[in-house]
Amino acid sequence: MDLDPYGWPRAGALDVRQLPTAVGAQGVAPLADSLDRIHEYQRRLYAGRRYGVLLVVQGLDAAGKDSLIRTLARALDPAAFRAHAFARPLGEEVRHDFLWRVWRHLPERGEVVAFNRSHYEAVLAERLWPTGDIGVDWRGRYRAINEFEGHLHREGTRLIKVWLNTSQDEQRRRLLKRLDKPRKRWKFDPSDMDSWRARDRYLALVNETLTATHTDHAPWHLIPNDDKPSARARVAGLLADLLESLAPEYPREDIDCIEHYRALLRGEED
Incomplete structure (x- = not known):
């Protein structure tokens, strides 16, 4: 299949x-090198406070979203990094529009924020298992998401959206691992089987x-994830x-100001 630099099919219907769910690491x-960078x-980025970064991680149950974010967090200063996991909306969240619960967790300028699941649950899981009894314009939600992300981009928030593409055999293996290993059983939830049974319908919505x-401003990156x-x-x-690309250098210093305070600290000025 002919793919663009994002791993996106250049022509034809997406499926x-x-x-690929498994490819080599060539290229x-x-x-370790990327974590250092x-x-x-x-x-x-934090020093400049000009841009914020939002990393959206989507994938099937047992795709490794938590462990991916934990790995990245090893390299991120917690003073300017936050992660938030989105579950099924409840209570106050259901009584507002579907983007309401997202706004509070967006990055400030200078921050990196990772979403484990995200506003995309409102057109994926919520479409399979609705949380309310009102009719929903699903295509209207797509338009709202595109407008929302366009607004974020214009205001200085850059998005990385990744879909962790996992094969059925690998997802089965990871779900069984949650059941077989005592230290992983806490992660298993019976709702995991709902998505497993609905895998084909879920992927059609994906x-x-x-x-x-x-x-263009918020492309999806399709990541082979086996x-x-x-x-x-x-x-x-x-x-x-x-x-x-956002912060290649530290902010430019005011040399005169630096020299002035350096002189004061050395006792060279009154």
Whole structure:
């Protein structure tokens, strides 16, 4: 299949089930190198306070969203990094528009924020398992998401949106691992089986969603995810590249001001 630099099909209908879930690491920067770059360029981003970065991580249950974010967090200064996981909306969240619960968790300028699931649940999980009894204009939600992300981009927030593309066999293996290993059983929820049984319907919605919300300012990156180390290295490389492009240098210093206060601290001025 002919793919663009984002791993996006150049022509034809998108079907994530036909896209790679396991590829080699050739051409992918080593994870350690990308984490080093993230550490350095996040500091420059935080110092400049000009842009914010929002990393949206979507994938099937057991895709490794938590572990991916934990890996990236090793390189991120917690003073300017936050992660938030979105579950099924409840209570006050249901009584507001679907984007209401997202606004409060967006990055400030200088911050990196990672979403484990996101506003995209409102056109994926909520479409399969509705939380309210009112009619929903699903295509209207796609338009709202594109307008929302366009607004964020104009205001200085840059988005990285990744879909962790996991094969059925690998998802089964990871779900069984949650049941078989005592230290992982706490992560298993019976609702995991709902999405497992609805996998084909869910992926059909993923195809529609990715197609409708893939834009120049907020493209989707389709990450082969059967091999976790390779997937983590790919996402880390995306984040490192974006941070470097946004903050290649520290803010320019006012040399006269620096010399003035250096003289004061040395006792050279009254």
